[in-house]
Amino acid sequence: MINIGEFARLGGVSTRRLRHYDAIGLLSPAHVDPHTGRRSYDVAQLPVLNRLVALKGLGFSLEEVGVLLIEGVDSAQMQGMLRLRRAELERQVRHDLHVLDRVTARLRLIEQENHVNAQITTKQSDAFTIAGLTATAPDASRQSTGAVVQSLFGQVIDHMDAAGADRTTPIAHYVPDPDTPEVHITAGYTVPNGSVPGLEPHTLPSTQVASTVHQGPMATISTAYQALAD
Structure with a gap:
């Protein structure tokens, strides 16, 4: 038996969260001292806590988590669900990074609106x-x-x-x-x-053209195009 603080530390959750799980009947302590009310947990309850936290992270409500825990979720099922969730999150991260690149590029354009220093030249192209x-x-x-x-x-x-x-x-x-x-x-x-x-x-x-030299990554080439447009 270990106290609630140690069990929380091993399970990577807060003691407040454990008390909440106890209150709604999801994960009760293995023993509660009748005189002090101190909660004690068995190390063998860690797999249940791991599944509880994992299912909550997968988007299930606490009510749904309770049903799944009663029905039983074996390691293979849990691993499969977590792998699917990880793949979804990885796709979301890639999408968010792409959006971040676009926002950063647009921010750079706005920041440089009043500081355009591109050298624009006109010349006759053969x-x-x-x-x-x-x-x-x-x-x-x-x-x-x-x-x-x-x-x-x-x-x-x-x-x-x-x-x-x-x-x-x-x-x-x-x-x-x-x-x-x-x-x-x-x-x-x-x-x-x-x-x-x-x-x-x-x-x-052959025609007359306006030209400039862009030095830098393609992500910032829009600054050169806007300088030419100006």
């Missing part, structure tokens, strides 16, 4: 041809266009390497659809001489 592939993103968000660009470059690189072509200058060309939210994207590499089997040639005409 016409050039790229060998690449084209696909359509459902909208202009970084999440949508980024996924398409990544997929396109993966395919283009395979063709370029197979042909032994030079991959010095990558180009991603975006053309918004005037009638829908879609964006048509061509990704490839400049090809001064000849063509690359499996890739389509796309000629970009």
Whole structure:
């Protein structure tokens, strides 16, 4: 027999929580001193406490936990339920981290609204041809266009390497659809001489452009785009 404080410490719960479980009949002490009212627990009750806490963490109400404890939940069943819950939590963590990245990126844009120091230059760009592939993103968000660009470059690189072509200058060309939210994207590499089997040639005409250099991760490239827009 051990006292309530020691049992709480071993079980990773508070003594207040143990008293509550006792009050609602979920887990009663093995012995209560009739004179002092002190509660004592048997170490053999720890597996019951472990299951109680685990089932509560799985989202069951205390009433449902009581029914499950009466029916009996063996170790294999408990492990299966906990593994499923762990997988759900891991998916939620990945989702929350993705949301956090987007919020952080947007916060960075707002913080830099009055501190834009990108060097914008205008120049005449010569016409050039790229060998690449084209696909359509459902909208202009970084999440949508980024996924398409990544997929396109993966395919283009395979063709370029197979042909032994030079991959010095990558180009991603975006053309918004005037009638829908879609964006048509061509990704490839400049090809001064000849063509690359499996890739389509796309000629970009000579034109005047505004340009800047972005130094940093892709997560912060929106600051460069907004500087150009300004």
